[in-house]
Amino acid sequence: MTIKELAQELDMSTTTVSRVLTGQEKKYRISEKTAQRVREMASQLDFAPNLIARNLRLQRTNTIGLIIPDISNPFFANLARTVEEELRKRNKMVLLCDTKDDLTTEKESVELLLARKVDGLLVAPIGEKWEHLRKNVNVPLVLIDRYFENHNFPYVTTDNYYGAYEATSHLILKGHQNIACIQGLVHTSPNQSRIRGFQKALEDYGIDSTAASILGDDYSVENGYVSTKTLLQEEEIPTAIFALNNQIALGAMKAITEAGLQIPEDISLLSFDEQYYFELLSPPLSSVKQPMQAIGKTAVETLFELLDDKKATFHKLKPVLIERASVKNISKL
Amino acid sequence: MTIKELAQELDMSTTTVSRVLTGQEKKYRISEKTAQRVREMASQLDFAPNLIARNLRLQRTNTIGLIIPDISNPFFANLARTVEEELRKRNKMVLLCDTKDDLTTEKESVELLLARKVDGLLVAPIGEKWEHLRKNVNVPLVLIDRYFENHNFPYVTTDNYYGAYEATSHLILKGHQNIACIQGLVHTSPNQSRIRGFQKALEDYGIDSTAASILGDDYSVENGYVSTKTLLQEEEIPTAIFALNNQIALGAMKAITEAGLQIPEDISLLSFDEQYYFELLSPPLSSVKQPMQAIGKTAVETLFELLDDKKATFHKLKPVLIERASVKNISKL
DNA sequence: TAGTTTTGCACAATCGATTGTGCAATTTAA
DNA sequence: TTAAATTGCACAATCGATTGTGCAAAACTA
Incomplete structure (x- = not known):
C-alpha cells in the first residue's frame, strides 16, 4: 500500500494525502472535510508511509547509530537500554553495532552507519584511533564512556x-x-x-x-x-x-x-x-x-543539542563508592 | 558525494558507474579499463553509495529488527550480541527495540520496524498476544526464547x-x-x-x-x-x-x-x-x-532460511544442569 | 457586475540509487 | 567490401515519498 494507491482510492492527488498525513493540512489549506476523508481511509486501510522513501526525500532517517564494544558487558547493556528508551521518546531508533573491542570492526561500523545516513552517532570507541570518527563523519557524534584527551569530541563519561x-x-x-x-x-x-x-x-x-x-x-x-x-x-x-x-x-x-x-x-x-x-x-x-542511567540519558541529550545546532558539551559524571564487605580494615590504629 | 557527481568526475554515465560498483561489469560488458577507472576514482574520493536510495530502489534494506523485552537482562544481552555478530557476517544490521515487557511498546515496535522495511524480524515477544505479529507482517519472522503454542510461528528456544x-x-x-x-x-x-x-x-x-x-x-x-x-x-x-x-x-x-x-x-x-x-x-x-549462543545463531540461520524461501523450522535446544553448592542433599538414605 | 482575494487542490520535480533496453562503434564473418 | 555479430556504454523509467508553485473555482469587495 503506497500513498499513490491510497490517493487513487480517495480519488485525489498524492500531494493532498501526503499533506494531511504529515499534519500540514492547515499550512496548505486542505479543507477539514478532505482531511477527514483522508485520515479515515488511511486508518481503514492500515496505511503506513514507506519510511525509506520519506527518508530519501527528507535526507533524515530518525535513526541513531550506537557503537559499543561489548553488549554482553552489563555496563554497556544498561547503557544501551537507557539510550534506546530515550531515543524512543524522541521518535528515533537505534542501529546497534557491537565492535568486540576491535578497531577494524569499529571503523567498518562507522562507515556502514554513515552510508545508512544515520542522523547521529553515539560511540564508545576502542580508543586507539580517532581519525575514522572525524573523516567523512558529517553527523553529530557523542562519545560515551570513553573519550579522547586531545580531541574535542563531545563526550559523556564517568569522572x-x-x-x-x-x-x-x-x-x-x-x-x-x-x-x-x-x-x-x-x-x-x-x-x-x-x-x-x-x-x-x-x-x-x-x-x-x-x-x-x-x-x-x-x-x-x-x-x-x-x-x-x-x-x-x-x-x-x-x-x-x-x-x-x-x-x-x-x-x-x-x-x-x-x-x-x-x-x-x-x-x-x-x-x-x-x-x-x-x-x-x-x-x-x-x-x-x-551513574549509568545518567550517562545514557545525558549522552542522548547532548546528541540532541548537537542536532539542534547547539554547541558541543562535555560531561564527567561523578561516581559513588559503595562500601560492602570485600575490603578489610588493616590499619593499626 | 553522489554517484552522479562521481560519474561527472569520470565523464561517464551513472549507469556505468553503478554497474561497476555493484560488481556487474561483466554482466553488462563494461570494459576492464573503464571498470578500473571507476574503482580508482571511487576509492580516491571515498565514495560510498547512499544506502537509503539503494534500499528504496531494491526494496530491501539489509536490516533486521530485533525486538526483545529487556536488554539489561544478561540473557537477552548475550542473545543480542550473538545475533549482531551473525548478522554482521551476512552484511545485515540490527535495529534494536527494547519493549520492557510492555505489549503496547511491542506492537509499536513492530509497526515502526515494518515501516522502515526491515527484511526480517527476530522477536522475543511478551507472549500475551500474537495478532500484531501476523497482521501486515509481510517479512519473515522468527521467535526467540518465547513462542506461541497454538500458532505456527517459527521459533528457536530452550527446551x-x-x-x-x-x-x-x-x-x-x-x-x-x-x-x-x-x-x-x-x-x-x-x-x-x-x-x-x-x-x-x-x-x-x-x-x-x-x-x-x-x-x-x-x-x-x-x-x-x-x-x-x-x-x-x-x-x-x-x-x-x-x-x-x-x-x-x-x-x-x-x-x-x-x-x-x-x-x-x-x-x-x-x-x-x-x-x-x-x-x-x-x-x-x-x-x-x-545454550544462549546456539539460540542466537540458530535464530539467525532460521531467519535466513525463510529469507531464502525455505520452509519454516522449529527448534528446542537442550539446556544443561550445572551443579554447584546451592542445593543440599537432605535425603535420608 | 467586474475585479480582487481566498480557498482548495494538483502538477511535476526531487531525493540517489538501479536496470531494461537501445544504439553507435568496433570487430568478425562471408 | 558488405553484412552480421559483438562490444561498450548511455537514456530514461523506477522505487515512494515530499513540496514549491500554479491554477481554477469560490467567496468577497467595490
Missing part, C-alpha cells in the same frame, strides 16, 4: 579520575599500602583516568606510586583471573586489589577463591563499576558505582 | 520443559519434597513449559504437584525478592526454591540472606538461566544453563 581517587583513598584509609591495580584496555580514557586517580591518591598519602603493581590489559573476566593469578605468585602479595571494571573484579575473585584465599581476610578487593548482584557475592563486593 | 524437569528431578533426588517455584511472566511460553516440567517431575516422583506453591509474576529481581519473602513467612517453609530465571534467583538469594538464613543449609536454591558469575556467588549457585 573516572575522581572515582579511582576515592576508591584508592578508601583502601589507604583502611590501612592498605601495598595495593595492586588490574587494568582494562590500556589506551582507553577511562582506564588512563582511573590509573591516574589511583596513582595520585597513593602519592597524596605518601606512598610510592611507582612501586605499585599495575597489570592487565583488557576488560575481560579472563584478564582479571590471569592477572590475579600472577599477583598471587609474587613474593609479596598485595593486601588489596583494585579491579578497574566489573568483569576484571569477577575474574580476580575467582582466582583468589581458587587459590584458597579469603576475601577480605587474606586479601581485599575493590571493583570499579557496580553491578546489582555484587551485594550477593561472597563476600559482598565493594565497588565504585557509575 | 524449557526438559530443563525444568531435570532441575526438579535433581532437587527431588536430593531429597526435597517441599519445593516452591517462583515463576516469571505467567503467560510466556518458557514460563509455562518450565512450570509443566516442574509439575511433571513432581508427579513422576509421586509428589502431589497441586500442593507445591508456585508464585511470582514476572522475571525481575524484585519479584524473586518479594516472592521469597512471602515464602519465608509461611508456616511450613519449603526446603528448596526453584527460581525460573537468573534475576528471580538473585532476588530470592537476597531475601534469603536478609532473613538470616543460609543457602543451602536452611534452604536450597536452584536457578533456571545460568550466568557466568553464579560460581562466585555465596554459595555458588546451581543452575540450568541455556
